[in-house]
Amino acid sequence: MDVRVANVRKEFDRFPALHDVSLDIRSGELIALLGPSGSGKTTLLRLIAGLETPTRGAIYFGDEDASHRTIQERNVGFVFQHYALFRHMTVADNIGFGLKVRPGATRPPKVEIRKRARELLDLVQLSGLEDRYPAQLSGGQRQRVALARAMAIEPKVLLLDEPFGALDAQVRRELRRWLRDIHDATGHTTVFVTHDQEEALELADRVVVMSQGRIEQVGTADEVYDTPNSPFVYGFIGDSSSVPVKIEAGQVWIDERPIGLSVPAASNGDATLYFRPHDVELLDGCSGCIAGTVVASRRVAGTRRVELEFGGHQQRVEIELPVEHPAAQKSRVAFRPRRWKIFPQEA
Amino acid sequence: MADFVSTASLHAEKNRATATTESRATRWVLLALAFGFIALFLLLPLILVFAEALKRGVGPYLEALGDSDTLSAIRLTLLVAAISVPLNLIFGIAAAWAIAKFEFKGKAFLITLIDLPFSVSPVISGLVYVLLFGSSSLLGPWLKSYGIEILFAVPGIVLATVFVTFPFVARELIPLMQEQGTGDEEAALSLGANGWQAFWYVTLPNIKWGLLYGVLLCNARAMGEFGAVSVVSGHIRGLTNTMPLHVEILYNEYNAVAAFAVASLLAGLALVTLVLKTILEIHYGHAIAGSRGH
Numbered sequence: 001m002d003v004r005v006a007n008v009r010k011e012f013d014r015f016p017a018l019h020d021v022s023l024d025i026r027s028g029e030l031i032a033l034l035g036p037s038g039s040g041k042t043t044l045l046r047l048i049a050g051l052e053t054p055t056r057g058a059i060y061f062g063d064e065d066a067s068h069r070t071i072q073e074r075n076v077g078f079v080f081q082h083y084a085l086f087r088h089m090t091v092a093d094n095i096g097f098g099l100k101v102r103p104g105a106t107r108p109p110k111v112e113i114r115k116r117a118r119e120l121l122d123l124v125q126l127s128g129l130e131d132r133y134p135a136q137l138s139g140g141q142r143q144r145v146a147l148a149r150a151m152a153i154e155p156k157v158l159l160l161d162e163p164f165g166a167l168d169a170q171v172r173r174e175l176r177r178w179l180r181d182i183h184d185a186t187g188h189t190t191v192f193v194t195h196d197q198e199e200a201l202e203l204a205d206r207v208v209v210m211s212q213g214r215i216e217q218v219g220t221a222d223e224v225y226d227t228p229n230s231p232f233v234y235g236f237i238g239d240s241s242s243v244p245v246k247i248e249a250g251q252v253w254i255d256e257r258p259i260g261l262s263v264p265a266a267s268n269g270d271a272t273l274y275f276r277p278h279d280v281e282l283l284d285g286c287s288g289c290i291a292g293t294v295v296a297s298r299r300v301a302g303t304r305r306v307e308l309e310f311g312g313h314q315q316r317v318e319i320e321l322p323v324e325h326p327a328a329q330k331s332r333v334a335f336r337p338r339r340w341k342i343f344p345q346e347a
Numbered sequence: 348m349a350d351f352v353s354t355a356s357l358h359a360e361k362n363r364a365t366a367t368t369e370s371r372a373t374r375w376v377l378l379a380l381a382f383g384f385i386a387l388f389l390l391l392p393l394i395l396v397f398a399e400a401l402k403r404g405v406g407p408y409l410e411a412l413g414d415s416d417t418l419s420a421i422r423l424t425l426l427v428a429a430i431s432v433p434l435n436l437i438f439g440i441a442a443a444w445a446i447a448k449f450e451f452k453g454k455a456f457l458i459t460l461i462d463l464p465f466s467v468s469p470v471i472s473g474l475v476y477v478l479l480f481g482s483s484s485l486l487g488p489w490l491k492s493y494g495i496e497i498l499f500a501v502p503g504i505v506l507a508t509v510f511v512t513f514p515f516v517a518r519e520l521i522p523l524m525q526e527q528g529t530g531d532e533e534a535a536l537s538l539g540a541n542g543w544q545a546f547w548y549v550t551l552p553n554i555k556w557g558l559l560y561g562v563l564l565c566n567a568r569a570m571g572e573f574g575a576v577s578v579v580s581g582h583i584r585g586l587t588n589t590m591p592l593h594v595e596i597l598y599n600e601y602n603a604v605a606a607f608a609v610a611s612l613l614a615g616l617a618l619v620t621l622v623l624k625t626i627l628e629i630h631y632g633h634a635i636a637g638s639r640g641h
């Protein structure tokens with residue numbers, strides 16, 4: 001089922017939580033909503049589910065305007081951040097709930113519901129736990145029951161709000177892989193919210209980067225990582241370093257010296273240069289480069305991060321060096337970003 | 348009050364015990380004061396009620412209870428409770444639902460209104476009904492022309508009782524429902540349940556012990572209410588006398604055995620309520636947590 005969010009605006013008591021958001025979600029896609037806290041991820045997810053109504057704009061399921069359909073009519077599976085399992089029901093009853101409340105004609109018989117619950121428990125690898133209560137499960141198990149419960153109604157779209165938010169790193173990684181497998185096996189259109197970029201980049205077909213109620217960029221993991229389209233995305237996804245620069249005559253300048261990067265299309269004026277700390281080329285001689293003194297250095301896993309001080313205004317920038325690089329305190333290092341982007345200075 | 352026993356609060360308890368600096372003597376004095384007070388003002392009267400009622404033996408006690416006016420007082424009390432408790436059950440759930448699960452203007456005002464019967468003397472509550480339905484009011488004579496009697500009749504007693512008891516269920520449920528939030532209901536709706544199913548299968552089981560607790564208190568008050576009912580009842584023997592009113596009449600007639608016999612029933616009700624309440628608090632304290640205003 002394709003889902004199309006068309007120019008949706010959502011206000012809570014005048015406060016705009018989403019401004020004019022548009023998004024096309026393709027059928028069968030696994031898509032991640034990624035953004036800092038308060039950026040409107042949950043709000044967007046709840047709008048798609050029908051738990052909120054848009055202030056303006058519309059949401060289409062297929063070709064149909066679903067904006068005014070109730071959540072029941074939309075047939076979405078929603079997994080809540082804190083699971084929201086029914087604590088007085090067993091695992092099997094939780095999973096069977098969506099089938100039990102169906103109107104008479106479409107409601108399967110009890111044995112059928114129970115059988116379906118057992119199948120879903122197998123799918124989420126929790127066979128044998130059907131008679132437990134939610135309080136008797138671990139966090140990861142609860143999470144999986146919540147997912148099984150949402151899938152029991154055979155939803156057209158599966159929506160997950162920070163599905164692994166409350167779990168420790170180890171379990172998160174396991175469940176991540178497992179969710180991908182389930183998605184591939186069932187083919188649901190799936191949207192999940194996360195503020196963990198690693199999770200989004202690893203798991204999703206496409207990532208939607210959000211900030212302050214707006215969508216900043218939509219793309220595959222490679223696209224948003226390699227070609228961020230705004231300073232925000234550069235800063236938010238992966239590590240980035242930035243340096244204030246000047247653009248003149250199609251060249252990038254720092255302190256009246258060109259640094260060997262040309263920008264034929266950019267207009268003159270102040271700008272900011274962004275690049276990844278590891279995506280730099282170290283140079284020996286310096287005719288057109290950024291050269292600075294090492295002022296701090298720390299070991300990060302397989303590499304070394306150094307902070308360079310350069311220019312007349314003691315600006316600092318962070319780059320990554322191979323561990324075996326002889327750069328010691330106070331030594332001079334010259335480099336040029338290999339992949340980079342210029343954004344004009346914001347007013 | 349017995350509250351919510353979690354590990355956190357147990358820890359707090361422990362810390363407090365070691366952190367308090369009162370000497371043993373102070374503690375003993377405080378405990379003795381508390382227990383002495385309870386014995387003097389609660390236990391002793393309770394024992395006296397039963398002692399007085401059974402002073403002439405079981406025969407006269409049962410005879411007093413078998414009196415036709417007494418029986419009709421018991422019937423009326425049960426009837427009033429049977430009407431006002433369900434009414435307040437429905438009202439309490441509706442009000443708590445609205446307050447806990449929706450945002451609307453005038454919420455604080457509604458909460459204040461629910462508390463009104465707690466802060467107003469019951470006699471005044473009764474007088475309000477006299478003003479509303481009395482012979483010099485607008486409504487009273489108009490209703491009377493249709494043959495409907497409110498004041499000095501059963502409807503008036505029910506109204507007054509409903510008024511004084513309506514905070515009980517609502518007050519019990521509001522903090523409980525606020526704490527539980529709307530997550531479970533949203534989950535039920537997202538799974539295709541309609542509003543009624545979400546309420547029946549999800550909300551109600553989540554609040555059932557708190558609800559029972561509220562109903563218990565509501566019932567105890569409904570059966571025991573004196574002030575408001577006294578104003579609107581008219582004290583017609585065999586017709587508009589509830590048990591508490593009947594006790595007063597018997598007592599004023601120097602019929603001590605009968606008066607205390609009926610009083611012993613009310614005291615018995617209080618004891619049963621207390622026991623049930625304690626059982627609920629012990630076993631389901633975590634499920635009826637929340638602030639207690641009474």
Ligand SMILES: Nc1ncnc2c1ncn2[C@@H]1O[C@H](COP(=O)(O)OP(=O)(O)OP(=O)(O)O)[C@@H](O)[C@H]1O
Nearest residue numbers: 012015017035036037038039040041042043044195
């Ligand atoms: N019911 C509400 N009433 C008022 N404001 C709200 C409501 N829900 C969300 N907001 C506001 O809308 C903005 C977006 O909230 P939202 O919950 O969508 O953020 P989020 O991206 O999911 O954040 P998080 O990662 O912390 O969950 C926030 O500023 C929040 O305060």
Ligand SMILES: [Mg+2]
Nearest residue numbers: 041042043193
């Ligand atoms: Mg959120």
